[in-house]
Amino acid sequence: MINATQKILKTKDWQLLRRFGRYFVPHKKWFFLSIASIPVTTIAGILFLWLVENIIDNYVVPGNREGLILQIILLAVVLLVNLLFDGVYSYAFSKSGGMAIVDMRKELFGKSLRFPLSYFDKKPIGVTLSRLTSDMESISESFAQGILGLLADSIKTLALVGYLFYLNWRLTLVLLIVVPVIVLIMSYLRKKIRMAYNNSRTSLAKSAAYLQESLNGMKTVQLYAAENEAFEKYDKLNKEYCDAQNNSNIYDSALYSLVEGITSVATAIVIWYGAIQIWDYGFTLGILIVFVTTLERLFIPVKQFAQQISTIQRALSALEHINELVDQQVEDPKAAQRSQTPQPLQVREIEFKNVYFRYSEDSPDVLKNVSFTLNKGDRLALVGTTGSGKSTIIKLLAKTYTGYRGSIKINGIELTDIPIAQVRETISVMQQDIFMFNNTVEFNISLGRESISKSDVEQAASFVFANHFINQLPGGYEFVIQDNGDNLSKGQAQLISFARAIAGNSELIILDEATSAVDSLTEQYIQQAIANIFSLKTVIAVAHRLSTIKNSDMILVLEDGEIIERGNHNELLLHGGKYARLLHQLQEENKPEAE
Numbered sequence: 156m157i158n159a160t161q162k163i164l165k166t167k168d169w170q171l172l173r174r175f176g177r178y179f180v181p182h183k184k185w186f187f188l189s190i191a192s193i194p195v196t197t198i199a200g201i202l203f204l205w206l207v208e209n210i211i212d213n214y215v216v217p218g219n220r221e222g223l224i225l226q227i228i229l230l231a232v233v234l235l236v237n238l239l240f241d242g243v244y245s246y247a248f249s250k251s252g253g254m255a256i257v258d259m260r261k262e263l264f265g266k267s268l269r270f271p272l273s274y275f276d277k278k279p280i281g282v283t284l285s286r287l288t289s290d291m292e293s294i295s296e297s298f299a300q301g302i303l304g305l306l307a308d309s310i311k312t313l314a315l316v317g318y319l320f321y322l323n324w325r326l327t328l329v330l331l332i333v334v335p336v337i338v339l340i341m342s343y344l345r346k347k348i349r350m351a352y353n354n355s356r357t358s359l360a361k362s363a364a365y366l367q368e369s370l371n372g373m374k375t376v377q378l379y380a381a382e383n384e385a386f387e388k389y390d391k392l393n394k395e396y397c398d399a400q401n402n403s404n405i406y407d408s409a410l411y412s413l414v415e416g417i418t419s420v421a422t423a424i425v426i427w428y429g430a431i432q433i434w435d436y437g438f439t440l441g442i443l444i445v446f447v448t449t450l451e452r453l454f455i456p457v458k459q460f461a462q463q464i465s466t467i468q469r470a471l472s473a474l475e476h477i478n479e480l481v482d483q484q485v486e487d488p489k490a491a492q493r494s495q496t497p498q499p500l501q502v503r504e505i506e507f508k509n510v511y512f513r514y515s516e517d518s519p520d521v522l523k524n525v526s527f528t529l530n531k532g533d534r535l536a537l538v539g540t541t542g543s544g545k546s547t548i549i550k551l552l553a554k555t556y557t558g559y560r561g562s563i564k565i566n567g568i569e570l571t572d573i574p575i576a577q578v579r580e581t582i583s584v585m586q587q588d589i590f591m592f593n594n595t596v597e598f599n600i601s602l603g604r605e606s607i608s609k610s611d612v613e614q615a616a617s618f619v620f621a622n623h624f625i626n627q628l629p630g631g632y633e634f635v636i637q638d639n640g641d642n643l644s645k646g647q648a649q650l651i652s653f654a655r656a657i658a659g660n661s662e663l664i665i666l667d668e669a670t671s672a673v674d675s676l677t678e679q680y681i682q683q684a685i686a687n688i689f690s691l692k693t694v695i696a697v698a699h700r701l702s703t704i705k706n707s708d709m710i711l712v713l714e715d716g717e718i719i720e721r722g723n724h725n726e727l728l729l730h731g732g733k734y735a736r737l738l739h740q741l742q743e744e745n746k747p748e749a750e
């Protein structure tokens with residue numbers, strides 16, 4: 156049966172199993188305990204049969220009452236030992252498997268926290284979610300029901316077959332004729348099962364991704380009365396999943412029924428041939444009963460083998476999916492080994508030199524020949540129409556994306572040579588789309604970073620004028636912000652994001668200014684907060700506010716990925732080019748703010 160298992164599993168599967176086998180190493184104690192109990196249960200199983208034969212042929216048939224009780228007690232003891240060690244086997248095996256899967260989940264979640272953001276651009280969150288939840292669950296189930304049973308059953312069956320050969324080799328050979336037939340059927344259906352199961356996992360991941368996206372975008376869905384469309388799309392995806400699942404079940408059932416049918420026919424043949432053996436070769440009744448008992452015992456694992464293989468196929472398919480996560484490059488492979496977070500760089504100079512960038516090989520350059528230099532304390536504003544490449548400059552500097560051509564240096568060191576963790580410690584990005592965690596105001600500012608104390612949080616909030624509104628919230632810093640900041644105004648969320656960036660104490664602040672209009676008091680706070688940040692830090696701002704632009708030392712005007720104008724506010728106004736037109740447009744759009 157082990158050979159059959161090897162045939163059923165391909166080399167790639169063995170590689171997968173070997174790859175994931177390393178998670179068992181720390182729990183090998185339990186694993187070996189379970190393995191050690193297999194010989195005990197195997198010997199107990201054979202001993203049981205031997206005792207049955209002995210009792211029937213030497214006590215029951217000759218009517219020998221003396222000593223029968225002792226034999227029966229022995230039989231019971233052997234059965235109990237068998238049961239006990241069966242229990243030890245399952246417990247220890249499940250324990251090692253369970254712990255290995257917990258470790259695997261922990262490691263992969265930790266790893267996915269360090270996936271490059273570009274990974275999440277390409278893969279819907281729901282897909283990763285489904286890998287870490289349902290695929291893991293599937294492995295855990297298959298592990299307990301598939302591999303666990305298969306291992307013990309294979310050894311027990313081999314021992315049983317050996318014993319049957321010893322009792323009567325002819326009858327045993329007849330019995331074994333069915334095995335190659337079963338193996339052939341299983342090899343044929345294996346591919347189908349794997350394919351069907353793969354399809355069902357993929358459609359589950361798709362529908363999970365859509366579900367997650369719809370729940371996240373619930374407000375938009377409801378406000379645009381798009382519930383029916385969302386429902387229909389989910390219904391379709393759900394049906395696709397159901398169909399894929401059905402397909403997988405059909406192959407599963409076909410496999411099980413075929414094996415069941417073949418074993419029933421084989422049982423009939425064996426009973427017929429066994430009867431002939433009794434008439435012609437003087438079989439004892441004891442051996443006949445042992446054979447009939449063993450037939451059942453032998454075919455139970457053979458039948459389960461089919462089930463176990465299909466469960467293992469499921470696990471392998473889930474492992475294949477999870478393998479994609481294992482193979483996914485993380486942003487900074489050495490980060491996990493570092494015990495301390497790296498020190499931020501003391502920024503003296505940032506230099507972009509002839510930088511070109513495109514998001515993928517087959518798309519056009521979105522940055523072309525971008526060059527500029529920024530010194531400590533400088534305030535740089537990036538302006539330009541939508542899609543001109545402002546945010547891309549920031550994403551490159553923050554190492555959200557790599558693969559630029561040209562040179563980007565901080566303090567003369569090429570960005571590619573600076574570990575990503577150090578870049579992130581050096582730079583704080585105030586994002587336009589602010590993500591709020593379902594947690595307190597304090598957590599949303601500190602983000603749980605150990606180096607940031609409660610007083611750091613309060614200082615940062617006062618520095619950016621967020622303390623005024625925070626103190627008015629019920630519970631102040633303990634006020635719980637709902638999912639994505641639904642119970643805060645846009646302006647308040649912006650102030651919290653300012654405090655979040657300042658609390659990190661980074662020297663270089665990147666401000667991706669939000670365009671959303673806020674009330675005039677909050678606007679005043681925001682402008683004062685930006686003025687405070689400008690007075691203290693080196694800042695690069697994707698600027699939309701006139702005040703931010705005017706207060707910058709240098710303005711870069713971007714168009715279609717290129718810097719078309721550069722200078723300060725007055726110089727650019729005098730020049731009367733794109734900047735002057737953009738400014739005019741801004742003043743028109745935002746009359747109350749224009750000075």
Ligand SMILES: Nc1ncnc2c1ncn2[C@@H]1O[C@H](COP(=O)(O)OP(=O)(O)OP(=O)(O)O)[C@@H](O)[C@H]1O
Pocket residue numbers: 276514521539540541542543544545546547548
């Ligand atoms: N993740 C991405 N994948 C592919 N293309 C992208 C991606 N992000 C941005 N782009 C493209 O790169 C170009 C520059 O985008 P970028 O976001 O830098 O512009 P922007 O000037 O910041 O615009 P806005 O003011 O609207 O935020 C655009 O054509 C955009 O479609």
